[in-house]
Amino acid sequence: SRFEYVKSYERDDSLLPGTYIVVRIDGRGFHRLSKRYEFTKPNDLRALELMNESAASVMNQISDIVLAYGDSDEYSFVFKRSTQFFGRRECKLVSTVCSVFTACYVYSWSKHFACALESDMLPSFDSRAVLYPSSKELRDYLSWRQADCHINNLYNTTFWALVLKKGLSEKDANKALEGTFSSDKNELLFSEFGINYNNEPEIFRKGTVLVKTQPVQSIENTMSERQKARATHKNAKIEIEQLHCDIIGNDFWEERAYILE
Amino acid sequence: SRFEYVKSYERDDSLLPGTYIVVRIDGRGFHRLSKRYEFTKPNDLRALELMNESAASVMNQISDIVLAYGDSDEYSFVFKRSTQFFGRRECKLVSTVCSVFTACYVYSWSKHFACALESDMLPSFDSRAVLYPSSKELRDYLSWRQADCHINNLYNTTFWALVLKKGLSEKDANKALEGTFSSDKNELLFSEFGINYNNEPEIFRKGTVLVKTQPVQSIENTMSERQKARATHKNAKIEIEQLHCDIIGNDFWEERAYILE
Amino acid sequence: SRFEYVKSYERDDSLLPGTYIVVRIDGRGFHRLSKRYEFTKPNDLRALELMNESAASVMNQISDIVLAYGDSDEYSFVFKRSTQFFGRRECKLVSTVCSVFTACYVYSWSKHFACALESDMLPSFDSRAVLYPSSKELRDYLSWRQADCHINNLYNTTFWALVLKKGLSEKDANKALEGTFSSDKNELLFSEFGINYNNEPEIFRKGTVLVKTQPVQSIENTMSERQKARATHKNAKIEIEQLHCDIIGNDFWEERAYILE
Amino acid sequence: SRFEYVKSYERDDSLLPGTYIVVRIDGRGFHRLSKRYEFTKPNDLRALELMNESAASVMNQISDIVLAYGDSDEYSFVFKRSTQFFGRRECKLVSTVCSVFTACYVYSWSKHFACALESDMLPSFDSRAVLYPSSKELRDYLSWRQADCHINNLYNTTFWALVLKKGLSEKDANKALEGTFSSDKNELLFSEFGINYNNEPEIFRKGTVLVKTQPVQSIENTMSERQKARATHKNAKIEIEQLHCDIIGNDFWEERAYILE
Numbered sequence A, B, C, D: 001s002r003f004e005y006v007k008s009y010e011r012d013d014s015l016l017p018g019t020y021i022v023v024r025i026d027g028r029g030f031h032r033l034s035k036r037y038e039f040t041k042p043n044d045l046r047a048l049e050l051m052n053e054s055a056a057s058v059m060n061q062i063s064d065i066v067l068a069y070g071d072s073d074e075y076s077f078v079f080k081r082s083t084q085f086f087g088r089r090e091c092k093l094v095s096t097v098c099s100v101f102t103a104c105y106v107y108s109w110s111k112h113f114a115c116a117l118e119s120d121m122l123p124s125f126d127s128r129a130v131l132y133p134s135s136k137e138l139r140d141y142l143s144w145r146q147a148d149c150h151i152n153n154l155y156n157t158t159f160w161a162l163v164l165k166k167g168l169s170e171k172d173a174n175k176a177l178e179g180t181f182s183s184d185k186n187e188l189l190f191s192e193f194g195i196n197y198n199n200e201p202e203i204f205r206k207g208t209v210l211v212k213t214q215p216v217q218s219i220e221n222t223m224s225e226r227q228k229a230r231a232t233h234k235n236a237k238i239e240i241e242q243l244h245c246d247i248i249g250n251d252f253w254e255e256r257a258y259i260l261e
């Protein structure tokens, strides 16, 4: 039709080849949402398990995702460097990951929470893509997220101990922690509440890592339909391992060199 | 931390000011999904109403969307030209619209369908943004989608009449329609099935238009917090009208000049 | 060869259709360069005429440029909204304009300056593209540049009068002008130096506008080679008018409605 | 002024950190230009030397360029991976390299050519940027250009031998070479003209490589002004070596590991 020219206004948004694509989703307004649905403070295990289940569902459906890392209301998905999924089109990747995640989160909510979702506050997520040219930068990205998880969790654990166990107002708890270092919070937790932070559950302290246990087969344009089908089939059977371990040090990566090829 | 430099790898993806932003979502693999959940052929009213409800929910939550148009498994959302929502960041807009839509679609499914969603085939959507510099191009965009709706629907109506009413195989129905023009299909529908295509429900022939019934207030950075709150409050009360009318001609637009400012 | 895959790393950088493309070039380090070649202060007519000649040369070679505006060490080139020059590829447009301008500037230098260029300080320019969706914004862009020309020129005229005629040091002249308004500078010029700023040459106060005196023919992909050749030939004969008039008000534009179509 | 908002329409075009930036310039319409100025066929040493001098001038002025490779009417400039030159802004890099190159080319023309440039056909160049995430891809890029140089030069050498020495028309020479392999052309050159292609000048067969003989100092934002000045000063003294050697194999790179860090 004479209107079709408008299609040409779409921009080609393919992402630079040869780089790791990370798609990170993050809950929209989970500060408010976690209040409405009365998430446990500071960490709600039901919420985390729902996040993890949704992330696993994304990884199962998108075979080129080799690793995912999540904590709080966010999850990062790492594509293999050579992925040609959706021709590396940014909006396609960003929206598909986000939509699949959201669908699973809403669908599986009732499996994890006794209270029902309310139509005026449904969970939703934003999503973005970031490129990392080398495995060094990719690992630093994941370290950044895990270090952030640690910092937030130590703070939140101490904060909510002061509020819920010691009865401080949120304002006073906040003030009490102003300017403190990690070591201060560790000591405070131990001296005031008998909590050894290192004994807190790893899922809270380290977040969650999902990894494919085997290398993902590439689907190349040069392959026959049969070869493609076989590779797709193989990929579908690769299992996902759920861990709450350190990914900042080298051990995790040395044991799984195939992830970064 | 020493890892924070990785944040700087995020690209600034703000969209050109002064243009209309259209975000279009489209169901992923709805060919397969509509079979699994046994959508009525060629048009499933339950599915369309679920789409419309989800689109209305997006419009309610994102005040700068002034119009939406949808048919089949897709919906286009038009932002006011001057929107500063999320600083016009492409990935934020694309993912937020998509996630809010998905959440509502999954959540409201059971209100429209008797059969339950199955965990191995949840609905999800992709999403993209396109810019149109002038109202002429924006209108041509919407005309393109509505013309597409018409073409597809006329084809599908005839195709499924041949299959379901006349007993042709899908292959034969396809062949019968090869090379036919609109007029041929109109005649075929009438002569063979006594169907006057123009009497088919408008929701099938024209798709669905959602419009805000009043101009949306701009939220400017120069406004005080109080002014912002008042504008936001006003916007929240603007109602959404659901129509199945022609948007290719001028009438619709002349009656609603405020939509394009 | 097995290396050709690297070509695919080139990004598609086509600019949004339907918008005005402005390419602005600006002299690199002309503060230093104007000292080395002893440009007259505050305005060197030879330098301005060399800029204008180079800009005209760009306009002559690139038929889709319909207007150019320049002052100081910068020039802005406006492409017709529908241009398909180089498929609207940003880097092609930005670099071609810049290179043609530079070539002419270096080549024609000796026509305007008695002193020769020195190999350790050749003139060069940077270049960028900006998109404007409507004629309103395009005109505001040009108004911005012309208003900037005025502000700088009034300042520079007063500054150099204080230094060269009244014998102030640059530091003292600077201080004398701190916090002054336009009206203050006008009065100072008049009372101290008997200069009526409005009588200063228009080329200094208004900059230079180059316009094609007739509408530029579009070269469409649907045209035959012969039609294309004829249009190209016609475009080549369109003359360029050089003006030093106001382009902020409406008069200029009303007389030349064809420029913005 | 009220016009300043138009500045915000400029897009942030910074290139992804951590990647090699290659800027390639290429002569505009050198097919025609080489005829007008009667370049020697197939290779004009004066033209090549002018290209090399202009490229060296670019390298001298832009300290973060660590290597350049050129042949025919093109030159590729490789920035160090960590460059912060112009904040990695694409248009700035593309236009500056192009303009400095053009200025030198026009300025130095008369040093290499007896005939003068004519104002209706001045040399100019286009320019683009491409990103390569790793040294493998960067080397493949350079290999691609050098392999291209070889293929073109072998073809041109044979073609012009047939035309200039054997008296074939250009059309017949073209036909004679249709479908031939490298080995065919080598043999033809030897049997018909007694030319051993491997004895042809290396500058024709391999193109030209310009390398900085020492690692370039980084200018970091965290450095003091004094440290920056010292680094800049050091960089300015680094010499440029001109070579016509193979850069596809490993030797060149192993001897100069510092180039790719």
Ligand SMILES: Nc1nc2c(ncn2[C@H]2C[C@H](O)[C@@H](COP(=O)(O)OP(=O)(O)OP(=O)(O)O)O2)c(=O)[nH]1
Residues within 6 Å of the ligand: A026, A027, A028, A029, A030, A031, A032, A034, A039, A040, A041, A042, A043, A044, A045, A047, A048, A072, A073
């Ligand atoms: N009580 C509780 N709150 C949680 C839990 N996980 C996340 N949250 C809350 C704490 C934070 O307020 C919020 C996550 O912070 P964000 O920076 O993502 O902010 P939020 O989602 O509110 O805004 P955003 O839309 O992302 O800008 O979610 C949890 O397990 N328990």
Ligand SMILES: Nc1nc2c(ncn2[C@H]2C[C@H](O)[C@@H](COP(=O)(O)OP(=O)(O)OP(=O)(O)O)O2)c(=O)[nH]1
Residues within 6 Å of the ligand: B026, B027, B028, B029, B030, B031, B032, B034, B039, B040, B041, B042, B043, B044, B045, B047, B048, B072, B073
């Ligand atoms: N039976 C039935 N099918 C529908 C209805 N609405 C949409 N569909 C189906 C028909 C098409 O096969 C499909 C929409 O076409 P698309 O081009 O979006 O393809 P699909 O979603 O399969 O793939 P995609 O992931 O978008 O590339 O959805 C409906 O109301 N009834």
Ligand SMILES: Nc1nc2c(ncn2[C@H]2C[C@H](O)[C@@H](COP(=O)(O)OP(=O)(O)OP(=O)(O)O)O2)c(=O)[nH]1
Residues within 6 Å of the ligand: C026, C027, C028, C029, C030, C031, C032, C034, C039, C040, C041, C042, C043, C044, C045, C047, C048, C072, C073
């Ligand atoms: N004396 C004199 N100087 C001029 C004339 N036209 C331009 N200039 C000088 C004054 C300014 O210092 C400089 C233009 O300012 P810019 O902001 O473009 O700075 P500059 O080119 O030094 O640095 P840049 O590389 O553009 O960031 O050129 C002239 O006619 N006479």
Ligand SMILES: Nc1nc2c(ncn2[C@H]2C[C@H](O)[C@@H](COP(=O)(O)OP(=O)(O)OP(=O)(O)O)O2)c(=O)[nH]1
Residues within 6 Å of the ligand: D026, D027, D028, D029, D030, D031, D032, D034, D039, D040, D041, D042, D043, D044, D045, D047, D048, D072, D073
């Ligand atoms: N005779 C002669 N011609 C040369 C020499 N170096 C380059 N050329 C000519 C041969 C080619 O026709 C042309 C370079 O090919 P290009 O693909 O860059 O084409 P051209 O510059 O004409 O068009 P363009 O504007 O780059 O698309 O320059 C030389 O040393 N001698």
Ligand SMILES: O=P(O)(O)OP(=O)(O)OP(=O)(O)O
Residues within 6 Å of the ligand: A026
């Ligand atoms: O979302 P946050 O708070 O982690 O921080 P951000 O990514 O810097 O902010 P934004 O979501 O606006 O990109």
Ligand SMILES: O=P(O)(O)OP(=O)(O)OP(=O)(O)O
Residues within 6 Å of the ligand: B026
């Ligand atoms: O999704 P379609 O089939 O309407 O067509 P498209 O938009 O051209 O395809 P894609 O989803 O790949 O952009």
Ligand SMILES: O=P(O)(O)OP(=O)(O)OP(=O)(O)O
Residues within 6 Å of the ligand: C026
């Ligand atoms: O070049 P200037 O000084 O006019 O100002 P700018 O355009 O803001 O700076 P830049 O050249 O760095 O884009």
Ligand SMILES: O=P(O)(O)OP(=O)(O)OP(=O)(O)O
Residues within 6 Å of the ligand: D026
């Ligand atoms: O310029 P060429 O001929 O080497 O080839 P290209 O780079 O594919 O073409 P363009 O200059 O149009 O990008």
Ligand SMILES: [Mg+2]
Residues within 6 Å of the ligand: A026
């Ligand atoms: Mg955020």
Ligand SMILES: [Mg+2]
Residues within 6 Å of the ligand: A026, A027, A028, A029, A030, A031, A073
């Ligand atoms: Mg959040």
Ligand SMILES: [Mg+2]
Residues within 6 Å of the ligand: A026, A027, A072, A073, A074
């Ligand atoms: Mg968060």
Ligand SMILES: [Mg+2]
Residues within 6 Å of the ligand: B026
């Ligand atoms: Mg699609």
Ligand SMILES: [Mg+2]
Residues within 6 Å of the ligand: B026, B027, B028, B029, B030, B031, B073
């Ligand atoms: Mg679909």
Ligand SMILES: [Mg+2]
Residues within 6 Å of the ligand: B026, B027, B072, B073, B074
């Ligand atoms: Mg569809």
Ligand SMILES: [Mg+2]
Residues within 6 Å of the ligand: C026
């Ligand atoms: Mg500048």
Ligand SMILES: [Mg+2]
Residues within 6 Å of the ligand: C026, C027, C028, C029, C030, C031, C073
């Ligand atoms: Mg300048």
